[in-house]
Amino acid sequence: MNSQANMPTTALAHLDHWIDGVSVKPAGGQYIENICPMTGERSVNVAAGGEADVVRAVAAASAAADSWRRFNAAERGRLMLALAAKMRANKQMLAELERADTGKPMAGALAEIEGSAQYFEFYGSLVYLPTGDVLDVSPDQHVFTKREPYGVIGVITPWNLPLNQAARAIAPALTAGNTIVAKPSEITSRTTIEMARMATEVGFPKGVINIVLGTGREVGEAIVSHSSVRKVAFTGSVGVGRAIGRIAAERIIPLTLELGGKSANIVFDDADLDTAATEAVKGFTLNAGQVCSAGTRVLVQRAVYDAFLEKIAEAVTAVVPGETLGPIITPAQFQRVQSYFEVAEDDGARLLSGGAVADVEGCKDGFYIQPTIYADVTNDMRIAQEEVFGPVGVVIPFDTEEEAIRIANDCDYGLIGTLWSRDISRALRVADRIEAGQIFVNVWNTMSVQTPFGGHKNSGYGREKGIEAIHHYSHTKTVTVKI
Numbered sequence: 001m002n003s004q005a006n007m008p009t010t011a012l013a014h015l016d017h018w019i020d021g022v023s024v025k026p027a028g029g030q031y032i033e034n035i036c037p038m039t040g041e042r043s044v045n046v047a048a049g050g051e052a053d054v055v056r057a058v059a060a061a062s063a064a065a066d067s068w069r070r071f072n073a074a075e076r077g078r079l080m081l082a083l084a085a086k087m088r089a090n091k092q093m094l095a096e097l098e099r100a101d102t103g104k105p106m107a108g109a110l111a112e113i114e115g116s117a118q119y120f121e122f123y124g125s126l127v128y129l130p131t132g133d134v135l136d137v138s139p140d141q142h143v144f145t146k147r148e149p150y151g152v153i154g155v156i157t158p159w160n161l162p163l164n165q166a167a168r169a170i171a172p173a174l175t176a177g178n179t180i181v182a183k184p185s186e187i188t189s190r191t192t193i194e195m196a197r198m199a200t201e202v203g204f205p206k207g208v209i210n211i212v213l214g215t216g217r218e219v220g221e222a223i224v225s226h227s228s229v230r231k232v233a234f235t236g237s238v239g240v241g242r243a244i245g246r247i248a249a250e251r252i253i254p255l256t257l258e259l260g261g262k263s264a265n266i267v268f269d270d271a272d273l274d275t276a277a278t279e280a281v282k283g284f285t286l287n288a289g290q291v292c293s294a295g296t297r298v299l300v301q302r303a304v305y306d307a308f309l310e311k312i313a314e315a316v317t318a319v320v321p322g323e324t325l326g327p328i329i330t331p332a333q334f335q336r337v338q339s340y341f342e343v344a345e346d347d348g349a350r351l352l353s354g355g356a357v358a359d360v361e362g363c364k365d366g367f368y369i370q371p372t373i374y375a376d377v378t379n380d381m382r383i384a385q386e387e388v389f390g391p392v393g394v395v396i397p398f399d400t401e402e403e404a405i406r407i408a409n410d411c412d413y414g415l416i417g418t419l420w421s422r423d424i425s426r427a428l429r430v431a432d433r434i435e436a437g438q439i440f441v442n443v444w445n446t447m448s449v450q451t452p453f454g455g456h457k458n459s460g461y462g463r464e465k466g467i468e469a470i471h472h473y474s475h476t477k478t479v480t481v482k483i
């Protein structure tokens with residue numbers, strides 16, 4: 001087996017595309033040098049793909065599309081369940097690869113692999129679901145609808161939760177009968193390649209899952225632009241989402257866009273403050289804050305503001321860089337997060353904790369940041385409006401329920417809203433008015449594969465996860481029969 005399982009994570013291996021069931025070297029022969037975020041040292045060389053590689057992958061996916069669409073549903077489900085089982089059986093190895101690319105603590109990496117396997121399990125058990133309706137519009141006409149796959153789906157994913165985001169899009173797209181050409185981030189490609197290799201090993205027909213490695217400009221744009229790619233699922237930044245949107249508009253193909261966030265976490269004066277403070281810290285430090293759904297704007301009612309600040313300052317001491325807090329994943333992002341410390345200071349935010357890089361023993365050149373909290377922030381400050389994508393939270397005081405709703409919605413993003421209150425009527429009232437795709441009441445971000453996920457406003461459109469995602473990877477055909 002040509003697996004990376006036994007590869008030392010620091011070895012300068014070459015990672016190649018996975019096309020038509022085999023490992024394929026980049027047509028141009030070029031590789032991108034990756035850097036380990038824990039040590040700052042060179043790690044793996046990733047194929048720098050280009051248009052020729054995309055053309056080859058799309059040809060493989062197109063050739064496989066018709067038979068995969070007609071593949072026996074039960075057998076398709078069995079393959080997906082077998083892939084889930086294989087990923088679980090190799091959980092430790094996949095987690096080590098994810099950790100080698102991202103530096104995240106092992107517990108986080110293992111949780112991510114488990115979540116990724118669950119996508120194949122969940123969607124593998126829903127293979128009979130894409131069905132239709134009978135709509136008998138008149139006695140002499142029998143009308144029915146059926147869900148049909150698009151054909152080849154392009155999947156483009158970022159570097160923060162690499163395997164999870166690839167699996168999140170690929171699994172429902174397969175269930176709906178599509179074939180795949182995916183591009184992981186060039187910074188975190190290892191687990192997506194390994195997943196595709198495992199899919200081939202458990203018996204997926206060649207060409208059903210193809211992975212092309214390389215940069216967004218070279219590979220991502222070529223995928224979106226290819227005339228045989230019929231839909232694209234993109235997870236990443238707003239800027240790239242817009243750029244892809246322009247190409248998709250020109251080609252008239254649908255997109256699912258999962259973009260950024262600057263989510264509000266509202267603490268009312270009747271909340272359980274201890275839990276709210278502890279969970280608020282998790283909200284902006286999970287995965288070192290590199291989560292689109294991070295709860296980075298903590299809105300606190302003035303009557304409990306001082307008490308909450310004491311509790312959150314205490315709670316954040318439990319987050320230790322190098323132990324429970326991983327590094328920032330890319331060198332550029334490491335610099336970007338630090339630049340926000342100056343921005344916050346210039347805007348007059350009060351530093352409550354952190355605000356600097358973190359020294360981690362044995363990781364002198366690693367990209368670690370101290371968990372950081374700014375207090376007395378106003379919602380117009382850049383630190384309150386822009387996605388930092390690092391372990392940085394801001395605390396904003398408010399007086400009334402109406403003001404909390406106004407502040408929460410006064411933002412270009414709309415991914416998550418969290419509320420802490422013992423008054424359930426108020427919680428439901430506020431939940432109704434927050435412009436976000438997901439709302440949590442007295443709990444933070446307990447998402448599951450079953451729960452539809454997606455954004456409002458600049459956080460994107462379309463929904464991943466749950467049964468709903470299957471409908472985003474298929475379209476309806478209406479058939480009318482004269483009786």
Ligand code: NAD
Nearest residue numbers: 157158159184185215216220221236237240258259260292
């Ligand atoms: P990014 O937009 O720079 O890159 C995402 C992917 O797009 C990468 O694979 C990249 O190579 C590719 N890409 C870049 N330019 C491209 C182009 N012109 N055409 C096609 N593809 C291109 O994002 P990132 O920096 O990798 O990730 C961080 C961003 O992702 C954050 O804004 C974060 O909020 C967002 N994100 C959103 C979700 C979500 O589900 N809503 C999840 C994770 C991350």
